[in-house]
Every structure is written in C-alpha cells, then in structure tokens.
Amino acid sequence: MRVAVAEDSVLLREGIVRLLTEAGIDVVAQSGDAEDLLRKVRAHKPDVAITDIRMPPSHTDEGLKAAQQIRSELPQVGVLVLSQYVEQAYAMELLADNAAGLGYLLKDRVADVDAFLDAVRRVADGGSALDPEVVSQLIGRRRRDDPLEELTPRERDVLGLMAEGRSNGAIAEELVVTERAVEKHVTSIFSKLDLSSSGQDHRRVLAVLAYLRA
Amino acid sequence: MRRLGREPVGLALLGLLYGLAVGGLILGSNHVDGRLAYAGLGLLVGWSFIGTGVFASWRRPANRFGGLLTAVGFAWITSGLYAANPPVIFMFGLLFGNVWIVLLAQALLAYPSGELETQREHRIMAAAWTSGLLLQIPVVLFLGTPDDHFCKDCPSNPLLLVDNQATTQVFLVLQGVVGVAALVGLTVVLVQRWRAAAPARRKELGNVLWLGLAAAVLFSLQLSLQTLQLDGAVANLVFLLAMVCVVAVPYGFLAGILRTRFSRAEAVNELVERLGATPAGEGGLRDALATALEDPDLSLAYWLPGQSRYVDAAGRPVELPQRGSDRAVCPVEREGRPIGAIIHDAALSEHTDLIRAAGAAAALALENERLDAEVRARVEDLRESRARIVQAADEERRRLERDLHDGAQQRLVALALTLRVARSKMDGDPEQAAALLDEAAAELGLATEELRELARGIHPAVLTDRGLGPALDALAGRAPLPVELKQLPGDRLPAPVESAAYFVVSEALTNVSKYAQASYAQVSVERVNGRVTVEVRDDGVGGADPARGSGLRGLADRVSALDGRLEVDSEQGRGTTVRAVVPCE
Numbered sequence: 001m002r003v004a005v006a007e008d009s010v011l012l013r014e015g016i017v018r019l020l021t022e023a024g025i026d027v028v029a030q031s032g033d034a035e036d037l038l039r040k041v042r043a044h045k046p047d048v049a050i051t052d053i054r055m056p057p058s059h060t061d062e063g064l065k066a067a068q069q070i071r072s073e074l075p076q077v078g079v080l081v082l083s084q085y086v087e088q089a090y091a092m093e094l095l096a097d098n099a100a101g102l103g104y105l106l107k108d109r110v111a112d113v114d115a116f117l118d119a120v121r122r123v124a125d126g127g128s129a130l131d132p133e134v135v136s137q138l139i140g141r142r143r144r145d146d147p148l149e150e151l152t153p154r155e156r157d158v159l160g161l162m163a164e165g166r167s168n169g170a171i172a173e174e175l176v177v178t179e180r181a182v183e184k185h186v187t188s189i190f191s192k193l194d195l196s197s198s199g200q201d202h203r204r205v206l207a208v209l210a211y212l213r214a
Numbered sequence: 215m216r217r218l219g220r221e222p223v224g225l226a227l228l229g230l231l232y233g234l235a236v237g238g239l240i241l242g243s244n245h246v247d248g249r250l251a252y253a254g255l256g257l258l259v260g261w262s263f264i265g266t267g268v269f270a271s272w273r274r275p276a277n278r279f280g281g282l283l284t285a286v287g288f289a290w291i292t293s294g295l296y297a298a299n300p301p302v303i304f305m306f307g308l309l310f311g312n313v314w315i316v317l318l319a320q321a322l323l324a325y326p327s328g329e330l331e332t333q334r335e336h337r338i339m340a341a342a343w344t345s346g347l348l349l350q351i352p353v354v355l356f357l358g359t360p361d362d363h364f365c366k367d368c369p370s371n372p373l374l375l376v377d378n379q380a381t382t383q384v385f386l387v388l389q390g391v392v393g394v395a396a397l398v399g400l401t402v403v404l405v406q407r408w409r410a411a412a413p414a415r416r417k418e419l420g421n422v423l424w425l426g427l428a429a430a431v432l433f434s435l436q437l438s439l440q441t442l443q444l445d446g447a448v449a450n451l452v453f454l455l456a457m458v459c460v461v462a463v464p465y466g467f468l469a470g471i472l473r474t475r476f477s478r479a480e481a482v483n484e485l486v487e488r489l490g491a492t493p494a495g496e497g498g499l500r501d502a503l504a505t506a507l508e509d510p511d512l513s514l515a516y517w518l519p520g521q522s523r524y525v526d527a528a529g530r531p532v533e534l535p536q537r538g539s540d541r542a543v544c545p546v547e548r549e550g551r552p553i554g555a556i557i558h559d560a561a562l563s564e565h566t567d568l569i570r571a572a573g574a575a576a577a578l579a580l581e582n583e584r585l586d587a588e589v590r591a592r593v594e595d596l597r598e599s600r601a602r603i604v605q606a607a608d609e610e611r612r613r614l615e616r617d618l619h620d621g622a623q624q625r626l627v628a629l630a631l632t633l634r635v636a637r638s639k640m641d642g643d644p645e646q647a648a649a650l651l652d653e654a655a656a657e658l659g660l661a662t663e664e665l666r667e668l669a670r671g672i673h674p675a676v677l678t679d680r681g682l683g684p685a686l687d688a689l690a691g692r693a694p695l696p697v698e699l700k701q702l703p704g705d706r707l708p709a710p711v712e713s714a715a716y717f718v719v720s721e722a723l724t725n726v727s728k729y730a731q732a733s734y735a736q737v738s739v740e741r742v743n744g745r746v747t748v749e750v751r752d753d754g755v756g757g758a759d760p761a762r763g764s765g766l767r768g769l770a771d772r773v774s775a776l777d778g779r780l781e782v783d784s785e786q787g788r789g790t791t792v793r794a795v796v797p798c799e
C-alpha cells in the first residue's frame with residue numbers, strides 16, 4: 001500500500017510515517033502544507049492521502065480543501081483527514097454525497113495503532129472511517145420524539161459502528177458476537193428507522209448519517 | 215393669573231356695606247368721643263383686613279389665611295357696634311368686641327399655611343377664645359350700664375343679670391390672665407417660626423411675623439397693665455402702639471408678597487440674561503438657579519429618556535425626593551419632552567409659577583447639561599462594564615489555570631512517572647512494563663481529550679472557520695436537551711458579532727440545562743434591517759433573574775460592548791427567552 005502524509009508538525013508527521021512504515025506501508029510522499037501535498041498526490045497517485053486540517057499558511061482548513069480537491073480530481077485516491085478536534089460540519093462537508101474512500105479521525109486515534117491502521121486500510125479499499133466522536137455527537141444529539149429511543153442499547157452500538165464505516169464482520173468482532181447476530185440487528189435497525197438497506201458499507205454510512213442529520 | 219370670581223367680589227361688597235352701616239351707627243353714637251375719627255379709622259382698619267384677605271384668598275384659594283384676614287376685618291367692624299345707640303346692637307358689640315383680636319391671633323398662628331398645625335397652637339387658640347369670647351359673657355351679664363365708672367352715657371344692657379361690679383372685676387382679671395397667657399404663647403410661636411424659616415422665606419414672611427410679634431408683645435403688656443389696674447395713660451399709649459402694628463399687618467403681608475414676587479421675577483430675568491450671555495459651565499446653571507430662587511441647596515436632575523431615569527451632572531443615578539419631604543420637584547420640559555427636574559425647598563412650592571418660569575428660562579441650558587450628563591452616564595456605565603469585563607477575564611484566566619493545573623498537567627506528571635517505572639521494569643518484568651505503557655497511553659488519551667475540551671471552551675475553531683451555523687449546530691448537538699435551530703443567517707457575520715452571538719447562545723443553553731427544567735429549546739439568529747437578533751427560548755419554569763447570575767451580566771457586557779442590548783423575559787411558569795440585539799450594518 002502506498003500512502004502520502006501531510007502534517008505541518010514535523011514530530012507528529014515523523015511519528016505517523018514511522019508507524020506506517022513499521023506496519024509495512026510504503027510512505028511515498030511527505031508534506032508540510034496542502035499545496036505540496038496536492039502536487040505530490042498528483043505525481044504519485046497513492047492509495048491513501050493522510051492529511052491534517054490546519055496547516056500553513058493560514059492555519060484554518062487548508063487540509064480540508066486539499067482533501068476535497070483530491071476527492072474530486074482523483075476519485076481513486078482515498079483520503080484520510082486528521083484533526084485536532086472533530087466537528088460534524090466538517091464531516092458533512094467531506095462526505096457530501098459520497099462516503100467511499102474517506103476517513104475523518106481525531107489525531108488522538110493515531111495512538112491506537114491497530115485501529116488507526118485498520119482505518120487506513122479501510123479507506124484504501126474504498127470504505128469509510130468516521131471518528132466515533134462524530135458518530136456519538138450525532139447519535140447522542142437529543143431530539144423531540146426521538147426515534148432512536150426505540151432502539152435497544154445493543155442496536156445503538158451497532159448503529160454507531162455502522163456509522164463509523166465498519167463492516168458487519170468488524171462489528172461482530174468488536175462486539176464479540178456472530179456476524180449473523182449483527183446482520184439481524186442491522187435488519188431490525190433499518191426497519192425501526194424506516195431506512196432502505198443497501199449493500200455496501202460506505203453507502204450504509206451515508207444512509208445512516210443522512211438519517212441522523214435529518 | 216386667575217380671574218376674579220363672584221365670591222371674592224361679593225365678600226368685598228358685603229364688607230363695604232357692613233362697614234358703611236356700622237360707620238353710620240358710630241357717627242350717630244351718643245356715648246363715644248371723636249366719632250368721626252372713630253368711624254374713619256375703624257373702617258380703614260376693617261376694610262384693609264377685608265380687602266387684603268379677599269386678595270389673599272383669590273390668590274391662593276386653598277390657603278385659609280386669606281379667609282382669616284377677612285374674618286378679622288368683619289370682626290373688627292363688628293366691634294364698632296359698641297358705639298351704637300340701640301341697646302341690643304350695643305350689647306352685641308360689647309359681647310363680640312374682642313373677637314377680632316382672637317381671630318387675628320389665629321391668623322398669625324396659622325401664618326403662612328392657614329392651618330393650625332401643632333397641639334400647642336390649638337391650646338393657645340383655646341385660651342384666646344376663652345379670654346376673648348367665653349369670659350366676656352359673664353362680664354356682660356354682670357355689667358350694669360349706663361354706669362358712672364365705666365360708661366355713663368351707654369345704653370342700658372339688655373342682658374344684665376345682676377349689676378355687680380365686683381363680679382365683673384373678677385371675670386375681667388380672669389380674662390386678662392388667660393389673655394396674657396395666650397399672647398405670650400403666640401409670641402413664642404412667632405419667634406420660633408421666624409428662626410425656622412429658610413432665608414428665602416424670611417423676606418416674604420418677615421413683615422407679618424415681626425408685626426404680629428410686636429402686636430402680641432404690646433397687647434400682652436397692655437393687658438397686663440390693665441388687669442393690674444396700673445397707670446391708665448401708659449396702658450392707653452401701649453394700646454395705641456399695638457394698634458399701629460395691627461393696622462400694618464395686612465399691608466406688611468401685601469408688601470412681603472410683592473417684594474418676593476418682584477425680587478424673584480427680577481432674578482429670573484437676570485437668569486435669562488446671564489444664560490443668554492454666556493453658556494453655563496460646570497455647575498453654573500445650578501448656581502444661577504439657586505441664586506434666582508434663593509435656595510442654596512437647590513439641585514438639578516437630568517432625564518435620560520433611553521433609560522427612563524434621572525441622573526446628576528456626573529451621570530450618577532438620582533433618587534427624586536418623596537412627596538411630603540422637605541424637598542420638592544419641579545419637572546422641566548422642552549418642546550414637550552421632559553429634560554430634567556429642579557429639586558428645590560418644599561417651601562418654594564407656593565411659587566410653582568416662578569420655578570416654572572426659571573425652568574423655562576433655563577431649559578436650553580438644562581438641555582445642554584442634560585446631554586453632558588447623558589454622556590457622563592454612558593461613560594460611567596462603560597467604566598463599570600469595562601471593570602466587570604476585566605474582572606471576568608481575570609476570573610476566566612484563573613479558571614483556565616486551575617483546569618490546566620488540575621487536569622492535563624497532573625496527568626502528564628503521572629504519565630512521566632508511569633513511563634519511568636515502565637522503563638525500570640523493562641528488563642526484569644517486560645510484561646508489567648507493557649501493561650504500564652498501555653496505561654500511559656490511555657492516560658495520555660485522557661489528557662488530550664481534556665485539552666481539546668478546554669480549547670473548545672476558550673474559542674471554538676469551527677466558529678472562526680465555518681461561522682455561526684455549524685458552531686451553533688455543534689453546540690445544539692452537545693446540549694443535554696433537544697435544541698432546534700429555527701433560523702440562521704445565510705451569510706457570515708462580522709467576527710465580533712458571531713462571537714457574541716455564539717456565547718449568548720452557549721451561556722443561555724447552559725442556563726437552560728442548569729435551571730430551567732425545560733424539555734426543549736429554540737435558537738434563532740436573524741439579521742434584519744442592520745440588526746442581528748439572537749434569541750434562545752425555552753419551555754421551562756421561567757423566573758430567571760437577569761441581575762442574579764454573573765453569566766447573564768457578563769453576556770450583557772459583551773453585547774453592550776457592541777452597542778447592543780440584552781433582554782431576558784422570564785415570567786414565572788412561562789419559560790425564558792434570552793434575546794440579544796446587536797447593530798450590524
């Protein structure tokens with residue numbers, strides 16, 4: 001797997017690069033700002049571009065814009081956006097109408113190496129990786145006549161993991177249940193929330209998020 | 215000026231006719247000497263009192279002083295009936311001959327208010343009526359006329375019970391003693407009244423008080439001499455002097471009114487000239503008004519229409535004196551709008567027209583000073599809110615320091631320790647070292663999370679990057695109750711406005727979740743006609759007091775720093791609405 005990394009903090013960038021390299025991932029490009037990242041991504045066409053949001057020169061949302069640029073210009077390149085904090089607003093901007101090959105994670109998640117590498121691989125394979133924080137903000141949001149109240153606690157867990165972009169297999173592993181049980185939960189959730197189920201994981205993400213945002 | 219009504223004219227006419235009738239009786243008298251002088255002087259005194267009394271009543275109908283003066287005039291003329299030849303009329307004059315002096319005493323005691331006010335004054339009047347009228351009855355009952363000693367040409371007394379000189383004498387002495395006591399009491403009251411009068415009042419009241427005082431002293435002297443049956447010639451001279459004072463009372467009263475009227479009118483004229491010539495400087499207007507109205511303690515209050523309150527020249531709030539206190543208020547208007555008030559001695563309330571004239575003359579200058587005061591009040595408010603903002607910022611910094619110190623910093627110290635221990639275990643017990651490292655990583659995760667929350671509390675980055683909508687959306691998402699974003703501006707607003715709006719919503723939602731017991735809240739931010747209105751409405755218990763929490767106070771300061779205002783509607787049981795309106799062109 002080939003990856004490009006953009007992060008203006010050298011310390012963190014090297015940490016991420018080392019982590020990836022040790023996991024056998026090929027880091028083909030490193031950048032300290034979004035301009036440089038775009039240039040290198042266009043040249044190397046990696047499987048995944050990992051980018052920070054706040055970068056020079058203005059330290060606002062350069063990385064976000066670069067991510068969107070990459071997604072529209074090179075749809076085959078997965079994009080994993082890292083941020084010091086996560087906001088639903090950014091998640092929605094990134095997702096737009098396509099959750100394929102997209103990740104949006106807190107920088108902290110890098111420390112949980114296995115989960116992080118799993119997210120990178122998912123994005124590289126055209127799946128999604130949405131930070132649990134964003135998901136819990138969406139699910140935790142209080143609503144009048146909340147339809148989520150009809151879900152069992154276990155179903156809520158499953159809903160959250162689906163929204164993060166996990167596959168049924170991954171969810172089963174996480175919750176230590178059989179994949180068959182997860183499938184039953186998913187069916188129940190979709191019928192309770194009156195959603196039409198769709199096959200692929202990243203489409204499922206979009207459907208669930210759209211529902212939660214409504 | 216008030217028009218002369220029917221009543222005063224009728225009263226004056228009645229006095230005139232009554233006087234003429236009694237004058238005729240005096241001229242035809244067969245038992246008094248110097249009839250022409252008696253009649254002429256008598257009528258002059260009577261008519262003076264009646265005329266002055268009628269004038270005073272017409273000028274101040276509510277004040278009974280004028281009525282008392284008129285009564286003195288009629289009673290005085292009545293005393294002239296003593297000269298009448300028909301026995302019944304003669305007896306009438308004899309019986310009521312002293313009533314005028316009792317009424318004069320009452321008028322003096324009641325001056326200037328027209329009312330007897332103290333218990334002591336009522337007691338003095340009781341003594342006066344006893345001496346002047348009550349004790350006169352037995353005197354008349356035992357006084358046989360004609361009588362060689364008393365009046366040898368007088369008509370016979372139709373009320374005579376028994377002709378007994380000794381009894382008459384006893385009652386005359388009793389009459390004298392009680393009368394002197396009443397007169398001494400009157401003297402004391404008049405002296406005290408003079409001393410208590412404000413300088414501005416002395417000029418007006420002085421004449422009557424001094425003349426009344428002199429008359430009271432002289433009458434008491436004369437009555438003492440007469441009662442003790444001492445030198446008759448001296449007693450007559452003293453009586454004459456006393457009468458001079460009495461005659462002068464109505465004229466002194468008129469002179470007092472005219473004098474103050476003229477001097478005040480002149481002072482107001484001067485005020486107009488002075489204010490026209492030079493703009494009044496600091497306190498200049500107040501001093502000018504104090505001089506013109508002769509009230510050194512006079513003060514001014516300026517009306518702030520925006521805040522519906524009075525302030526002084528320095529911009530500090532002013533409490534207007536209550537009704538019934540010794541200070542009174544005269545509002546000043548300009549072009550129909552209130553601009554301020556003159557706070558003056560309540561004694562000046564009798565001259566409201568003068569104060570109004572002075573106020574009208576000073577209105578322009580007062581308006582200027584009012585604008586000054588308004589600016590000062592604003593500066594004063596700003597100074598206070600700036601102090602609060604500085605204090606709030608200090609408190610915020612202290613809170614941050616505490617949060618950092620108790621939170622992330624402690625965790626990092628613990629982390630360093632954990633790592634050291636893990637390092638030492640690396641060779642001997644690699645398994646425990648690994649566990650410790652996991653623990654350290656978890657600890658580090660918590661520290662980062664805390665720092666992230668702290669940073670968000672200081673200033674949410676999404677507000678700067680994406681504006682109010684996404685920032686409020688995130689805020690609503692984290693709130694522990696359903697929050698509906700009803701309306702949000704489509705475009706970005708100026709950063710300070712966005713920031714103020716965000717913190718208004720944030721603080722309001724915090725309050726809602728802490729106190730309101732609400733099930734639902736609504737947030738809207740609207741930009742209309744150059745103003746941004748931020749509104750947070752809940753369906754909770756209401757009854758929030760905006761003065762109570764420092765949070766709302768701080769919000770009000772933040773909003774007013776942008777020239778906006780913060781309103782809180784929180785009727786008990788009707789939910790709470792916090793509304794901030796900020797100008798935004």
